[in-house]
Amino acid sequence: MYLSLSDWRGRKSETRATAPPFKLAPVILALGVTSLLTDISSESVAAVLPLYITASLGLSTIAYGFVDGIYQGISSSVRIAAGWTADRTGSQKWIAFAGYGLSALARMALLVADGFGSLAAVIAVDRVGKGIRTAPRDALIRFAAQPEHIGRSFGVHRMLDTVGAALGPVLAFVILLVIPNGYRVVFIASLAFAVIGVAVLGLFVPNERRRHPATAREPRPGWRDVNTPAMRRLLLVAGALGLLTVGDGFLYLVLQSRTSFAAEWFPLLYVGTNVAYLLLAIPMGRLADRWGRTRVFIAGHGALLAAYVSAVLPWAGLPATLATLALLGAFYAATDGVLAALAGLLSPQRAAASGIAAAQTVVAVARLISSTGFGLLWYAVGGAPALWIMAAGLVLVLPLAVLLLRAAQGAGVQTAAQSVP
């Protein structure tokens, strides 16, 4: 009965009374460590890639723009296919392994890539790997987590993941500081972390589904498992909110234009967001388990709304910048892992990876559309007014989202109850 949106209201005390104490599953720890190592690997390369391409390979600005586009865009395109394959074969672990492995292979290829074409191909392969691994990995977390503590479990994973994302650029920076032009050293260090990450996944994570083989009677997973009323509502809400989610970069640009502090520290603003995210990932997950996952998901978008307002309010300066970054971090902490948890809970176990992949893809595509649209809006009316418009959109959509997700509650109980093994 815990496996649903049913904690939206009412059942708190009952849940708390019967909830077993939190115990982190070794599988989730292993997946978190794998993500940490892989993020060190990918973010260390991402941090030096512009420098490497423009300063050392001598590719033109335009070539870099193209490579960057590949970097941003590709991964969501393969995500649904990978989630569906993982469910069909029941091999979440090995699909995730293939994704991590592909990215590690791309790190090897990076060592010999010496021109525009080969570099673009290597980056594309790396992003395909990321697209493949995300949904099966989140499905594994969903399987391994105690149902009462699923938000917290995702929080632990996202916290480790973000620690890796914060350490990667530091590693690259230290290497380049000691060895100027030491790009190859950065790439080899990145490869080393990728290989260790893959080894941890391969050796420490069992394939959960193989341990609980599906009974002959259980139907094969299909789109009908994802295409449920509750899931449709979640996707609708996540997509609508995604359309109102302005990319961090744009928020930083608004801050930069308004405060001298933000202008000076512009390149490091993302670090502030990351720190807030990693500090809040577990608390937000716990809150989601106690207070309700949909509530926290909605409240996270409330934090996003507050971040917009804080970025454009006339109280410029250091507090405005810090508050905006903290709110942005809170938004990620309250929505990223929680969305995966919600999608995983709303899908029957046999279709968990597909459900998670569907939710993540909807959000990714919606945010891509939002970024393009916001860019147009920015040049039409200016940065701050554009942000006010998005804030107004959130004010309108958030109450609708609450209503929709409340309505999803009943259906959610039903779907989830059927899937309890």
Add this chain to the structure above:
Amino acid sequence: MKYRTRAFVLIAVVIALGGAGGYGAWAYARYLTQSRAPSEVSVAPSAAAGPVIFFRNTASGQGQGMVAAVPAHDPKAPRTLTSQACDRVDATAGRRICLRTRIGLDSTTEELILDADWHIVRTRTLAGLPSRARLSADGRFAASTVFVSGHAYSGSFSTATEISATDGESFGNLENYSITIPGTSLTPQERNVWGVTFAKDGDTFYATVGSSDRNWLVRGSVGQRTLTAIHAGVECPSLSPDGTRIAFKIKSSDPNQQQVRLLAVLDLKTDQVTTLGENRNVDDQAEWLDDASVLYGLARGAPIGDSDIWVLPADGAGKPSLFIEHAWSPSVVSGVRS
């Protein structure tokens, strides 16, 4: 079973980190030896009199990355090294501009304005990576273009170009100037400006506006804060000393080579474009040696970061020839005070 698993992971960790650490140590040792070794090119202790060409010395060994100079009439002569490190350099008789990468968690560009003796006049930090640097002939104005690259979280890519007075304030990002392109409206992504070149009247300059797909040569005015398109398909303009022609990068006409940029010259009076005799992809803003020929850098391929400066007749006849080996970012200075 459990112990075996742990042993395997331990082995993987030892091999991976050991290998990476070992490679790092080897690379560091090699860097130390190379940077202490004598330069791989011949170096002269003091500069000859007369016009010179300043450039970034990319030869390995001592002085790598430093600004160097050779006589303009004898570019193959041994080079003199300065102690100023620059990724991009441009010089006039009395002023120099130097863009330098500052490695950090997110790397930035340090823009230095220096006097004729390489003493710093002012510095400031630009968010992005060094791309182009130019001074006006009288040394009053400086223009810097940086790549602003998206972080994984922050998304988009662009260039940012600023013109500033060498003795004072910046006139702001050129994309905020009033841009006029007859018959076209720019998308936000196309609101990109790069590659400034100054005319001699103390106000007019030329630059590129657009993206890789569509771009325009614009004539700009520092005082009016305007950019007006005068020709399509022009990247990285460079005005000839006599002010009549623009050398620039043009997209290859071969549809299979859309990433390749060739050198061409536009006659500002007749609007006629002449593609020059360089078939290799050029990623540099050309520099006029005199009214008859242009200089530009080409990467050597290996080791990364090394390049040569080539010279090419500006009339479309003739082939490129090697001008200065192990060099980048040439700047021709006719009247050096020393």
